[in-house]
Structures are given as structure tokens and as C-alpha cells.
Amino acid sequence: MASGDALIEHLLRRAGFSAGSDELASYSALSYTQAVNRLVYFESVADTVDSNLGQPGFLGTTSQGPFSPDTLISDARQRWLFRMVHTNRPLQEKMGLFWHNYFATAYSKVAGSVQALDGARLMNTQIDLFRTLATGNFREILLAVAKDPAMLIWLDGDTNTKAAPQENFGRELMELFSRGVGFYTEDDVYAAARVFTGWNLKRPSSLTDPDGAFSFAYNANQHETTAKTFSFPVYSNGSKTIPARAASNGMQDGIDLITALASHPETATRLVTKLYGFFVSETVPPDPGFISSLATTYLQNDTVLKPVILQILTSGQFRDSSVYFTRYSWPAEFLVRAIKETGWTGLSAGTCLTPLVNMGQDLFEPPNVAGWPLGQAWFSTGAMLARMNFASSLAANQKFRLATAATAANSSPTALVDFLADRLTVDLSSSVHSDLVTYASAGGAWTGSDTQLQAKAPGIVHLILGSAEYQFV
Amino acid sequence: MKRRTFLKNGVAAFTLSFAAPAFLSDLARAQGATRRNLIVLDLSGGNDGLSMLIPYTDSFYYSRRPTLGVPAGTVLQIGSDSSGKALGLHPKLTGLKDIFNQGRLALIQRAGYANSSRSHFSGTDIWSTANPSNTTGSGWVGRYMATLPAPLDPLAVWNTTGDTPHVLQSATVAVASIPSITGYAFNSPNSGTEATYEKAAAVSIASHVPVDKPHVAFVSTTAQAAMATLSRVASVGTYKPSVTYPNNGFGQALQAIAGAMAKGIGTKVFYLQTGGFDTHSGQDTTADAGAYVKLMVTLNAGLTAFYNDVQNLGMMSDTLLLSFSEFGRRISENGSKGTDHGAASVMFAMGGGVRGGIYGTAASLNLDPQNPTLENSAGDVHYETDFRSVYAKVIDNWLGGDSVGVLGGNFKKTGIEFV
Numbered sequence: 001m002a003s004g005d006a007l008i009e010h011l012l013r014r015a016g017f018s019a020g021s022d023e024l025a026s027y028s029a030l031s032y033t034q035a036v037n038r039l040v041y042f043e044s045v046a047d048t049v050d051s052n053l054g055q056p057g058f059l060g061t062t063s064q065g066p067f068s069p070d071t072l073i074s075d076a077r078q079r080w081l082f083r084m085v086h087t088n089r090p091l092q093e094k095m096g097l098f099w100h101n102y103f104a105t106a107y108s109k110v111a112g113s114v115q116a117l118d119g120a121r122l123m124n125t126q127i128d129l130f131r132t133l134a135t136g137n138f139r140e141i142l143l144a145v146a147k148d149p150a151m152l153i154w155l156d157g158d159t160n161t162k163a164a165p166q167e168n169f170g171r172e173l174m175e176l177f178s179r180g181v182g183f184y185t186e187d188d189v190y191a192a193a194r195v196f197t198g199w200n201l202k203r204p205s206s207l208t209d210p211d212g213a214f215s216f217a218y219n220a221n222q223h224e225t226t227a228k229t230f231s232f233p234v235y236s237n238g239s240k241t242i243p244a245r246a247a248s249n250g251m252q253d254g255i256d257l258i259t260a261l262a263s264h265p266e267t268a269t270r271l272v273t274k275l276y277g278f279f280v281s282e283t284v285p286p287d288p289g290f291i292s293s294l295a296t297t298y299l300q301n302d303t304v305l306k307p308v309i310l311q312i313l314t315s316g317q318f319r320d321s322s323v324y325f326t327r328y329s330w331p332a333e334f335l336v337r338a339i340k341e342t343g344w345t346g347l348s349a350g351t352c353l354t355p356l357v358n359m360g361q362d363l364f365e366p367p368n369v370a371g372w373p374l375g376q377a378w379f380s381t382g383a384m385l386a387r388m389n390f391a392s393s394l395a396a397n398q399k400f401r402l403a404t405a406a407t408a409a410n411s412s413p414t415a416l417v418d419f420l421a422d423r424l425t426v427d428l429s430s431s432v433h434s435d436l437v438t439y440a441s442a443g444g445a446w447t448g449s450d451t452q453l454q455a456k457a458p459g460i461v462h463l464i465l466g467s468a469e470y471q472f473v
Numbered sequence: 474m475k476r477r478t479f480l481k482n483g484v485a486a487f488t489l490s491f492a493a494p495a496f497l498s499d500l501a502r503a504q505g506a507t508r509r510n511l512i513v514l515d516l517s518g519g520n521d522g523l524s525m526l527i528p529y530t531d532s533f534y535y536s537r538r539p540t541l542g543v544p545a546g547t548v549l550q551i552g553s554d555s556s557g558k559a560l561g562l563h564p565k566l567t568g569l570k571d572i573f574n575q576g577r578l579a580l581i582q583r584a585g586y587a588n589s590s591r592s593h594f595s596g597t598d599i600w601s602t603a604n605p606s607n608t609t610g611s612g613w614v615g616r617y618m619a620t621l622p623a624p625l626d627p628l629a630v631w632n633t634t635g636d637t638p639h640v641l642q643s644a645t646v647a648v649a650s651i652p653s654i655t656g657y658a659f660n661s662p663n664s665g666t667e668a669t670y671e672k673a674a675a676v677s678i679a680s681h682v683p684v685d686k687p688h689v690a691f692v693s694t695t696a697q698a699a700m701a702t703l704s705r706v707a708s709v710g711t712y713k714p715s716v717t718y719p720n721n722g723f724g725q726a727l728q729a730i731a732g733a734m735a736k737g738i739g740t741k742v743f744y745l746q747t748g749g750f751d752t753h754s755g756q757d758t759t760a761d762a763g764a765y766v767k768l769m770v771t772l773n774a775g776l777t778a779f780y781n782d783v784q785n786l787g788m789m790s791d792t793l794l795l796s797f798s799e800f801g802r803r804i805s806e807n808g809s810k811g812t813d814h815g816a817a818s819v820m821f822a823m824g825g826g827v828r829g830g831i832y833g834t835a836a837s838l839n840l841d842p843q844n845p846t847l848e849n850s851a852g853d854v855h856y857e858t859d860f861r862s863v864y865a866k867v868i869d870n871w872l873g874g875d876s877v878g879v880l881g882g883n884f885k886k887t888g889i890e891f892v
Contacts, residue, residue: 156753156809156811159809159811160808161808161809163808164806164807164808165807166753166754166808166813167813167814168813171591175592175594181594189591283687283688328688328692358656360635370593370594376688377636377637378636379691379692379695380632380635380636380648380649380650381649381650381695381698381702382635382650382653382656382657382699383635383636384695384696385656385699388660388675388699389656389658389659392661393662395662396662429681432678435674435677435678435681436674436678439670439671439674442670442674443667455667458662458663459661459662459663459667459674461662462661462662463671463674463678466675466678466696467678468679468681468689468690468693469689472688472689
């Protein structure tokens with residue numbers, strides 16, 4: 001349906017958040033390989049997006065006072081949406097969202113421990129960490145997450161002591177962050193809890209202390225020093241036991257365990273399968289050979305993810321048109337794509353926050369450590385109405401701009417529908433297309449006047465954004 | 474703390490057309506041979522049963538929980554179980570104690586299963602599917618609903634949370650998810666006749682269910698169900714309750730349930746959830762601001778308001794609320810003044826058809842590794858009543874179904890005739 005390069009549009013929906021017309025044109029000028037490289041090697045593109053906050057021509061923000069994303073969670077949410085809409089490093093921002101779901105940490109518990117201001121700061125710090133390590137070495141990501149202040153609070157690492165080892169982080173490290181359910185035992189959980197004893201949080205002496213940031217601190221006095229034995233190998237010689245160590249050296253226990261977990265084949269398979277579901281398809285099952293090849297790439301590259309993602313995006317599986325529009329969009333993806341494709345001038349990110357909650361994805365507030373339930377789970381009746389109603393608000397907000405843009409397509413109801421369907425990069429069935437033309441034709445003779453366009457263009461945009469087809473990326 | 478495993482064939486696709494909806498559709502009325510409903514309450518995170526139903530004469534309870542033990546003098550004593558163990562409700566459960574005294578609250582101790590999962594996600598899946606050995610299938614409530622004559626009304630199952638919980642999933646029964654009644658509306662960027670054209674177009678667009686694209690068909694049918702249920706759900710928003718519900722998510726969900734019952738929109742099963750039970754640290758069972766105290770206050774205030782409101786509606790005899798949680802918690806407190814993941818715990822049932830009382834026997838909390846009421850080196854409570862036996866009672870005695878078929882086995886058990 002869309003007149004642009006369908007493969008480039010597919011790439012941008014998956015490795016980014018789709019694109020407005022100017023951005024799409026800049027990618028369409030590249031070869032596919034060049035476009036992938038621009039997305040994957042994002043370090044070579046300057047990250048200037050934050051400097052556009054508050055500037056005319058960009059998505060707006062609404063704050064209670066001075067915009068302060070580092071200390072107010074609603075501003076932090078707006079800044080993230082702004083970055084998703086306007087970043088010139090789409091894949092980096094997309095991986096931030098992937099990791100936010102993978103290492104799902106909720107602001108409410110963090111703020112409950114350190115108050116709202118530092119809660120927002122620590123959540124921002126965590127997302128920045130995910131941006132920095134977006135496609136980096138998974139071992140380093142796990143290690144950074146294990147020391148991340150928000151995570152130390154979220155999974156109670158800050159209270160993990162030798163007298164009473166805390167199981168929360170150790171369990172989720174194996175269940176959700178690496179090997180997966182069925183590949184560890186309860187005894188492994190108890191051992192992992194002891195491994196991370198003393199991986200605590202340093203709290204500032206006072207909240208007004210300018211240097212008093214929350215940070216990770218290894219507390220040797222609280223480390224349990226005896227040997228820890230697992231059901232799986234921890235060392236390359238096959239040993240399953242982390243040896244007893246002096247407390248002063250005990251932090252090495254956790255580094256050893258994370259190093260082992262990151263390079264286990266179970267972790268490799270689990271992680272690349274999740275990346276397949278994220279980038280390629282949720283409805284077309286992966287070819288086992290492809291998964292195995294991706295896992296091999298991961299392991300042969302010392303657990304670095306960039307080669308894996310590059311392999312995915314350049315694969316025949318990813319490029320096959322049968323996988324276009326076969327992933328259920330996350331609410332944040334739906335919302336950002338709708339904004340990028342419809343228009344944003346005069347719109348505030350502040351008005352997007354409640355709709356996102358109603359659609360089921362309150363950023364910085366995943367329902368639990370396993371993240372959001374994906375796929376069909378996004379699509380309850382209530383959540384579907386929330387998507388349709390955001391579409392309505394957006395179309396109303398962009399009413400005049402849409403009508404102006406559609407002036408060139410005012411020759412007939414069909415021309416208007418085709419113009420808007422192209423703008424929204426959607427693959428509509430002929431029956432839906434026919435319904436839209438019927439709607440565009442309803443209520444009197446077609447004149448193509450500004451008044452008619454100001455009613456029909458937002459009406460059509462609303463209906464397309466609320467259609468089943470548009471819910472897929 | 475839940476993660477859902479979705480069925481391979483997807484959650485129920487609508488294939489019927491929704492022409493019916495008046496307030497109580499003929500379909501709903503035809504299926505309403507009984508007006509009985511079931512409300513499934515998920516205490517998400519792993520409820521610490523030992524802080525809810527307290528064995529206040531067990532010295533090990535206090536020695537193993539030096540900071541978390543609820544002082545014996547403050548518990549709400551409700552008598553003893555059949556083994557003679559004295560028990561009391563958490564001090565904040567005053568309304569539930571009244572309901573207990575009216576004989577309308579049953580507490581089923583040590584509900585669980587062998588080799589209890591300590592994972593939030595596996596545990597929730599097991600309690601939802603009623604199948605500890607394979608949790609990829611449908612939910613037990615979904616399977617029960619699938620035994621009713623098809624087609625089911627799209628509001629037969631009302632989920633008050635945003636996404637469909639595993640317990641309600643089935644291959645053939647659709648679930649209406651309605652976290653907010655006011656948000657359950659169709660808006661338009663236009664007004665007047667233009668908006669009317671748009672709504673008609675939206676209904677038509679949602680009616681296309683492409684057979685060659687099951688994923689698109691799934692979303693279409695969801696949109697179709699949404700459009701078909703707008704007016705009936707809106708009617709619930711006009712409900713004026715006879716009591717004031719707490720202004721929190723749990724209280725508001727209960728008010729919506731009472732409203733749906735009062736407006737007679739035909740819903741048979743409701744699901745709601747209240748979270749925060751994953752009390753690894755700072756569990757604090759006694760201070761007013763304590764984490765577990767707040768959980769009990771929320772639970773008590775919501776359920777008490779609901780009980781009184783439904784009583785005033787004259788509908789309590791048609792109402793049964795059943796709670797579950799993915800696991801209980803470790804008996805001994807940890808170094809963070811919290812409790813880690815454990816095994817068996819307490820379930821409760823509330824309603825007009827409930828035979829109130831204490832069912833099952835409390836664990837002895839002594840640290841002897843041979844203690845048969847405990848497991849995991851006397852660390853956790855061992856189950857006495859298979860949770861599926863509790864479900865079986867509800868299916869057979871309340872819903873009039875066949876528990877053997879729904880649960881895939883005979884879990885009928887005597888001694889827990891709570892309904």
C-alpha cells in the first residue's frame with residue numbers, strides 16, 4: 001500500500017519507531033545495507049536530541065514547573081517519549097525500551113525506598129545505562145545491572161547480608177535475566193543469594209549532600225565467604241563450585257557467576273529468541289537453525305550483541321515480506337509511531353502519559369520483574385479502546401495540519417484515503433479500505449473543500465490508527 | 474508478579490456477530506438459569522499466610538519471626554482449628570472478622586501442592602491452570618466457562634485488570650478487560666453526524682476478521698467485542714453504591730463488580746487483583762505505615778465495603794469470592810525484615826453461600842527437619858489441601874459444573890465443605 005520503500009519502512013518500524021516523511025526520505029536515499037549500518041553503528045551519529053527539548057517544531061512537554069526529567073518521573077517519561085519521537089539514533093532508543101522490559105524495574109518501589117526525587121533520578125540513570133550498553137556485551141550489561149542502584153532496591157540487593165542472604169536478585173538473575181525457568185534449581189537460588197551477599201547500596205549521608213548520589217558499594221563485612229556450588233558449570237574447566245574466598249576478595253564471586261551465566265548456551269538461546277521475537281516476528285516461529293546460528297554468533301563474539309542484531313537485521317528471515325506487520329506493537333511503539341506518522345507540532349508529550357497507562361504500558365512502571373506481558377496480552381477490549389481513543393485525540397490535535405497536507409489529495413474520497421494510508425505506512429485489507437472510502441464519502445457530495453478535509457482527514461486517520469492492521473509493526 | 478503464557482491457538486476469537494446488547498441480552502438471560510457469580514481474587518506477589526491467619530500460640534512463630542511476629546494480644550481471635558491450634562486474623566482485618574462471625578468467611582489453611590514452585594511466574598501459572606506439570610494450557614476458570622453453552626455473551630467474563638490473566642484464558646471464551654469504566658468509550662475527533670459516520674465505520678472495520686491472518690483476526694475480534702459492549706459497560710458507570718468504596722484500584726474494581734451485578738449485565742465471572750505481597754524486605758506487620766499492614770488495610774476496607782454493598786443489593790446469596798496467591802512465604806524472616814518465597818498458604822472464600830469457619834489444620838512451626846507439616850528443611854509450610862480440591866468444591870457445589878472434567882482429574886475431598 002505504502003508508496004515508499006516497504007523494506008526500509010519495515011526496518012524503521014522494527015529497529016526504530018517508524019519515521020515521519022523527512023526522516024523516511026533520508027533513509028530511503030540509502031541502500032538497505034547503509035540504512036542498517038546507520039542504525040546499528042549509531043555511535044557515529046551525534047546524539048543531539050535532548051538539545052531540541054522545548055524547541056519549536058518538536059513534540060512539546062508539559063511540566064508542573066521547570067522541566068526536570070532527572071527529578072520528576074512524569075518529566076522523565078516525557079523526555080523518553082520525546083527521545084523516541086525525535087532521536088537520530090532510533091535503534092539505541094529501541095534497545096533502551098527492550099532492556100527496560102527485560103530488566104523490568106518499577107519506579108514505585110524505588111521511590112518508596114529513596115523518595116520521589118531520587119527515585120526519578122535512579123530510574124533515569126538505569127535507562128541511560130541501557131542506552132549506553134544498548135547493543136554491547138551482555139556480560140557487562142548483567143554486571144552493570146547487578147550494581148545498578150535502582151535494581152539493588154528493586155530486587156532487594158541492598159539488604160543482602162551474610163546473616164540472611166536475600167534470594168530475590170539471585171533467583172531472577174537465573175530465571176529471567178539469563179538461563180531461564182527449568183535451567184536452575186532451588187539450591188542454585190540459595191547459592192546465588194550467598195554469592196551476592198555484600199553487593200549493597202551506598203546511600204548519601206543526607207539528601208541535600210550534593211555529592212551524595214546513591215551508588216553501588218561492595219560491603220566486604222557482609223559477604224558470606226564459604227564456597228558456593230551450583231548445578232551447572234561456573235568455570236571453563238567444568239567446575240561448579242565458586243571457591244571460598246577472603247571477604248576482601250569476595251566480590252569476585254558475583255563476577256564469576258555472571259561471567260558464567262552470560263556465556264551459557266541456555267542464556268544464548270533464550271536471549272537471541274527474545275531478540276527474534278522483538279525484531280523479526282511474534283507470529284512466524286523462528287527456524288531452529290536461525291536461532292542456533294544467532295546463539296553461535298553471540299557466543300563466538302564474547303557475548304557482544306551488536307553482531308547478533310546486525311545478523312538479524314540483514315537476514316533473509318527479517319527481510320522476508322511475510323514477516324512485515326507480524327509483531328504486536330507495544331503501547332509505547334504504537335503511540336510513538338502514530339505521532340511520527342501523523343504529526344506532532346502542537347502536541348505535548350504530557351498528554352500522552354495517561355493514554356499510555358490506559359493502553360497498558362506505564363513507562364518506568366512495569367507490572368513486575370518479568371516485564372510486560374507481550375503479544376496478544378496487550379489487546380484486551382479496554383486497552384484496544386484506549387488505543388482508539390488516543391488515535392482520536394491525536395487526529396483531533398493534528399486536524400488542521402492533516403487537512404493542509406491532504407490538500408494535494410482532495411480530488412476524491414479514494415485519493416484522500418490512499419494518501420493517508422500511505423502516510424501511516426499501513427497494510428490495509430481491501431475491505432477496510434472500502435469502509436474508509438465509504439466513510440469519506442458519507443454525508444453529502446464530495447467537494448474536497450478545506451472544511452470537508454478538516455473533518456474527513458482526522459476521521460480517516462483516527463479510523464486507520466484504530467484499525468486492527470495498524471496495531472502491528 | 475505474573476507472567477502469562479498465551480495459548481498456542483490464541484485467546485478466544487469472536488466469530489459471532491454482536492447484535493444483541495440491550496442491558497441484559499437474551500443470550501445472557503438464557504445462560505442465566507442461575508444468577509450466581511464467581512469473583513476470583515489474585516493476591517499477587519505471594520501472600521504471607523502466617524501474617525494473615527496467625528498461629529499466635531505457637532512459640533516458634535515468634536522465635537522465627539523476631540520482628541515480624543504479630544503480638545498475640547493484638548490478633549483478632551477467631552477460635553481454633555480442628556487440631557486445636559488457636560488462630561487469629563491480622564489486627565487490621567476487623568471487617569473480615571465480622572463477616573467470619575456472620576458465618577460468611579471460610580479460611581482454608583495450608584492450600585498448595587507437592588513440590589511447590591517458588592517462582593512468581595511458574596507459581597501463578599500453576600495456580601491459574603490448576604496443572605502443576607504443564608502450565609502452557611488454558612486457565613481453570615476459562616475451561617469451566619468453555620463448558621457452558623456457546624456462544625457466550627462477550628461480557629460473561631469481566632476482567633478488571635488491563636490484560637487477560639492466565640486463569641481466565643481459554644481457546645473459546647473471550648474475556649472483556651475493563652480496567653476503567655469511564656475509559657471504556659468510543660471517542661471521535663469530530664462531532665455530530667460526522668462522529669456517527671465514524672463510529673459506524675469503526676464497527677464495520679472491526680467486523681472484518683481475516684482468516685489468513687490469525688493475529689490480525691485476534692485484534693479485530695477484540696475491537697469488535699469492545700464496540701459491542703460499550704453501552705452495557707457504560708450502564709455500570711451509572712451505578713450508585715450504597716456504601717463508599719475506598720478510593721484505590723482495589724476498591725474501585727470491587728465497586729465496578731457490584732455495579733455490574735446490580736445492573737444485571739450478565740457477567741458470570743469477575744477477576745480482580747491486588748498486588749504488593751512480595752514482601753522480601755521491610756514487611757512490617759505492625760506499624761500503621763508498615764508494608765503488610767497497608768496490604769491488610771486495603772484488603773479489609775475493599776472487601777468489607779463490597780460485602781456490605783452486595784448485602785444491601787440483596788445479592789449476597791448469589792455471590793462467591795475466592796482468593797489465591799502464587800505461594801506462601803518462608804516461615805523464618807530474613808535479614809531484611811521480610812520473608813522470601815515459600816510454599817503452602819491460606820485461601821479464603823467469602824459469600825452468601827459460604828459455610829464460614831476454619832478449614833484444615835495449621836502447620837506446627839517447630840524447626841525439626843522431620844516436622845511433617847513443613848518442607849524444605851522445616852523452612853516452608855507443607856501443603857495439606859491440594860488447591861485443586863478447593864477449586865473442585867467451587868466448580869461442583871457453587872457453579873454446578875463438573876470438576877473432574879474441568880480439572881482433568883478427581884480432586885474431590887471431604888472435610889472442606891466451605892461451599
